[in-house]
Amino acid sequence: MPSYVVTGTSRGLGLHEFIAGHTHKNVHVIEADSKDARALRVNLKNAADTVSKITGGTLDVLINNAALMDYERVDLTLDAFPDAETLEADLMLFFQTNTIGPIHTINAFLPLLLAGTTKKCLTISTTAGSPKVANATNFTTYGGYGISKAALNLAIAKYASRFRDDGVVFLAVTPGMVKTMPGTEEEVNKALEPLVEKFRKRYPHFEGPITVERSVRDILVLLDRAGIADSGKFTHRDGRDGDSI
Ligand SMILES: NC(=O)c1ccc[n+]([C@@H]2O[C@H](COP(=O)([O-])OP(=O)(O)OC[C@H]3O[C@@H](n4cnc5c(N)ncnc54)[C@H](OP(=O)(O)O)[C@@H]3O)[C@@H](O)[C@H]2O)c1
Incomplete structure (x- = not known):
């Protein structure tokens, strides 16, 4: 049976709350988060060691899902x-969490991935990290978030180039506008409406908000069919170029 590591499983797209009532014993929750950079690296190494003990030293698929998205000044x-210091602190927080965090995660699990059979690493990205989409839609907000994900897309291309000859597939995939925020269906749709309108002005076919189930199902189909020729790409969950909507 293939093994998967998914980061960011406390809520949203990666949520694994079903584990509580799960009858199978093949799902394990491991904590690795830390605000302290050094502690985070140690925690990730420990997490990789724990996974290694469970799987016998291998990992088939790593899914980098954890990210800081909604924040007070997005x-x-x-x-x-309000001031340069606050701007800098926010930019650093997004970069630390969304760019450096996944890089440390990949590095921690790489030895296991290389020893695995499937050799796939899927990183959840976003069109908010696309300069082309920002220009086309006048998407002026979510700056720190978008910048951190644009940098992450480049990091994924770097990993793809580095490990192409080893057969490891690295993907950066945008999941769609997914209804992960708290609130009723009506409240969530209302909150997302301004952004949907902005996108539809430039991309009239934009699908709008979708459910977690739909997003995850499509991402898993893409993951399954992706091969080494796709490595390093930034795409939508249906495989289309991520630099458009
Ligand atoms: N929802 C969307 O519309 C959308 C659109 C485009 C891209 N995405 C991307 O899809 C992914 C999942 O988004 P989501 O909507 O499910 O987000 P979410 O509901 O905010 O969940 C984010 C998850 O990441 C975890 N996380 C945040 N910072 C972390 C850290 N420093 N260390 C470990 N875990 C951390 C959170 O854990 P805590 O509970 O501990 O904070 C949570 O489990 C993200 O990469 C996001 O950028 C989402």
Whole structure:
């Protein structure tokens, strides 16, 4: 049976709360988060060691899902912060969490992936990290978030180039606009409406908000069919270029 590691499983797309009532014993929850950079690296190494003990030294698929997305000042444009220090602190927090975090995660699990059979690493990205989409839609907010994910897309291309000859497939995949925020269906749709309108002005076919189930199902189909020729790509969950909507 193939083994998977998924980060960011406390809520949203990676949620594994079903584990509580799960009859099978093949799902394990391992904590690795830390605000302290050094402790995070140690925790990730320990997490990889724990996985290694469970799987016998291998890992088939790593899914980098954890990220900081909603934060108190995400609606401010980069020029509108109260002061330079606050802007810098926010940018650093997003970079630390969404770019450096996944890089440390990949490095911690790489030896296991290389020893695995499937050799796939899927990183959840976002069109908010696409300069082309930002330009086309006048998407001025979510600056720190978008910048951190754009950097992550490049990191994934770097890993793809580095490990192509070893047969490891690295993908950066945008999951769609997924209804993971708390609230009723009506409240969530209302909160997302301005962004949907913005996107539809430029991309009239934009699908709008989708359920977690639909997003995850499509991502797993993509993961299954992706091969080494796809490695390093930034795409939508149906395989289309991620630099558009
Ligand atoms: N939802 C969307 O519309 C959408 C669109 C495009 C891309 N994405 C991407 O899809 C992925 C999942 O998004 P989501 O909507 O499910 O987000 P979410 O509901 O905010 O969940 C994020 C998950 O990441 C974890 N996390 C955050 N910071 C962490 C850290 N430093 N260390 C470990 N775990 C951390 C959170 O854990 P805690 O509970 O401990 O904070 C949580 O489990 C993210 O990569 C996001 O950028 C989402």
